[in-house]
Amino acid sequence: MAACTKNLLLLSTSTVHGTEYLQYASEHIKIFLSKWNVSNILFIPYALKDYDAYTNKARKALETFGFKVKGIHEMDNPVSAVAKAEAVFIGGGNTFQLLKSLYDNKIVEPIQQRVLKDGMPYIGSSAGTNVATVSICTTNDMPIVYPPTFQALSLVPFNINPHYLDPDPSSKHMGETREERIRQYHEISGMPPVLGMREGCILHVEGNKAVLKGLCGAKLFSPAKQPKELDVGADVSFLLQI
Numbered sequence: 001m002a003a004c005t006k007n008l009l010l011l012s013t014s015t016v017h018g019t020e021y022l023q024y025a026s027e028h029i030k031i032f033l034s035k036w037n038v039s040n041i042l043f044i045p046y047a048l049k050d051y052d053a054y055t056n057k058a059r060k061a062l063e064t065f066g067f068k069v070k071g072i073h074e075m076d077n078p079v080s081a082v083a084k085a086e087a088v089f090i091g092g093g094n095t096f097q098l099l100k101s102l103y104d105n106k107i108v109e110p111i112q113q114r115v116l117k118d119g120m121p122y123i124g125s126s127a128g129t130n131v132a133t134v135s136i137c138t139t140n141d142m143p144i145v146y147p148p149t150f151q152a153l154s155l156v157p158f159n160i161n162p163h164y165l166d167p168d169p170s171s172k173h174m175g176e177t178r179e180e181r182i183r184q185y186h187e188i189s190g191m192p193p194v195l196g197m198r199e200g201c202i203l204h205v206e207g208n209k210a211v212l213k214g215l216c217g218a219k220l221f222s223p224a225k226q227p228k229e230l231d232v233g234a235d236v237s238f239l240l241q242i
Helices: 023-034 051-064 078-084 095-104 108-116 178-185 237-241
Strands: 007-011 040-044 068-071 088-090 122-125 159-162 194-197 201-206 209-214 218-221 228-230
Touching (some): 023 122, 023 209, 040 051, 051 068, 088 108, 178 218, 209 237
Parallel strands (some): 007 122, 040 088, 088 122, 159 194
Antiparallel strands (some): 201 209, 218 228
C-alpha cells in the first residue's frame, strides 16, 4: 500500500438499468483494488436497516470479482475493523441513516485517517459517495434520522449529487428540477461546487488526480457560474484544489 495518497472510487449508483448489482462497475472495481493488492473488503452496510442481507448482497457480487467481503457489523469492534481494513466499501441507501451510524460507531475519524493518511482504498456508492464529500447537503434522501452534523468525511473538498437527473423538457411536472435544487443550495454563500453524477458515472481519485469514468459523464455546478458538462474521461483534478 502506497502511503500518503488518496485512492477513491466513487460510484453514482450501485446498479444501472438492465444489469446486476455493481455489474457496470465491475472492471473498474477489479482494476482499482488489484492495483493495491487488496484481497479483503470491509463492507459498511449502515445505509440500510438489514445489515446481514445488505452485506450478503455485496458479498455475492464482490466475490465473483475475486474479493472476500466482511461486514463491519460482523466484527467485534468497528474502530479496530477500520484500522485493520485493506479497503472499505460503503454502500448506498439512506444518507442520513448512514452518516448517523458512522458517527454513532465512532468511525468517521478512523476512516479519514486510513484514507487520507494511509492511502487505504475507499469505494462508495450513492450514499457511500455522498458521505465521502464535504457534507450530505446535496443528497436526494429523506432525513429519516438526525445525524449529529451534516458534515461528512471530507475525503474530497466538494459535494456530489449522485443519481443526477437532467431536466426533461417534455415533462409536465412543475416541481423543482435537480438543477434548481442545486442552484438553491448555492444561494447560501461559501458552499462548495457540486458534481452531479448521472447514473453509471464513476469518479476515480488517485492522489491529486481525479478522472470521470464509467458509462456517462457528469454536470458541474459552481457558485455564480453556468453549469459545465463533463464527459467520460474528463480530468477534474482541479476540484481537488478547492
